[in-house]
Amino acid sequence: MSVLPGDIFLATPGHRESTRWVVGGVPIEGLLPDKEYSILSSCGIVGELVGSSSQRKNPLGKVEFLGTLGLNKANLRDFSAISEEEGADKGAELYLIVGTSAEVGKTTAGLTILRSLLHQGYSQVAVLKATGTSSIVELLTYRDFGAFTTLDCVDFGLPTTYPSERADISPIFDRAIQYILGLPAQAVLIECGGDILGANVPVFLERLKKARPVDKLVLAAPDSLAAFGGLRILETMGFAADLLTGPCTDTPTLLERTQKLCGIKAMNMLGPRP
Structure with a gap:
């Protein structure tokens, strides 16, 4: 057996x-x-x-x-929390966070955006960790910071979205996107774990683009050159970033160089240094 x-x-x-x-x-x-x-x-x-x-x-x-x-x-898919029925898109504002690698501040950016939305009076913010390997710690952290519901790949039947280039993953992504956009939320925050070329992130972005436009896209990168390359890759996928963050913004010098090289706004989301 x-x-x-x-x-x-x-x-x-x-x-x-x-x-x-x-x-x-x-x-x-x-x-x-x-x-x-x-x-x-x-x-x-x-x-x-x-x-x-x-x-x-x-x-x-x-x-x-x-x-x-x-x-x-x-099988884990037998216990998926997402039904096969397509829910109607409730029209929530859609925020997307992607990164050029792991551990570059994607979740930090997500938590900052979540706190900002709650501060502005949004009471219902849903979070989807769409790709990568499942992590209950990240989901509970989003809950602790005020998200009313959090989901990751386990909720739609997979322990991880690796390996890349899976042949059976598009329908799973479609159901996850339909489900999260059909929730009674004022804003939906989607974080793509891994890098923008791995963990089937390109497939997820393709399915998301077909579902609806993204309102705000944040790219996290370790340095200004990675940010520049990440922007070019996103452009080939039909996406344009609105904000850069991550270690590429860790000092005033790095932040200035990143903004100058990439031509879009950059912001450090870790807060002021002591």
Whole structure:
């Protein structure tokens, strides 16, 4: 008996290793009983470890796969919180955040936008972490800051939107977009995890563009050159950024250079430095 991506399985915890960036996935044959696998992310994705780096990140541990629970295999998509029925677009303001890489301040930007909207009197702001790997911490952080509902790829049936170039992901994105735009929200905030060329972000942006225009787009980048390149890539996808943020704005000198090079407004969203 094997477990395929998305199946529910039982595992026993083993020894803990150092925290790192990790790369891996579920093998083609699925998970096999009595074999040891790695915990690949803090949300609990288990599979074969392909590689890691020296940069510290999420907990990485070992588990032993014992087998499936019951005779019938269950798939994560069987528990999707998003119905197949298409909801009518309620016309909420739509904010989109993308980045040129991971860890460049996308969630920080999202929380700043959320706080600004709530300060302006918006009482119903919905948040969708559309791509990347699921993270309950990020969703709960958005909730703590005042979002009335938060969703990520788990809610539409996937533990992650990796690997890139999945053949079956467009209909899933379509349902997620229809669902979030059909909520009774005054504003919808969508954060795309990963970079703008990975995690199937290009596919998501294509589906979103077909659904409706974006009101405001924020691009997060580590430096001014990455911001410049990110803008050019977005243009080829039919999008124009309204604001730049991230480490490319961490000092007055960097902020000025980013604005001059890219020709659009840049803002640091971490707040004033001590």
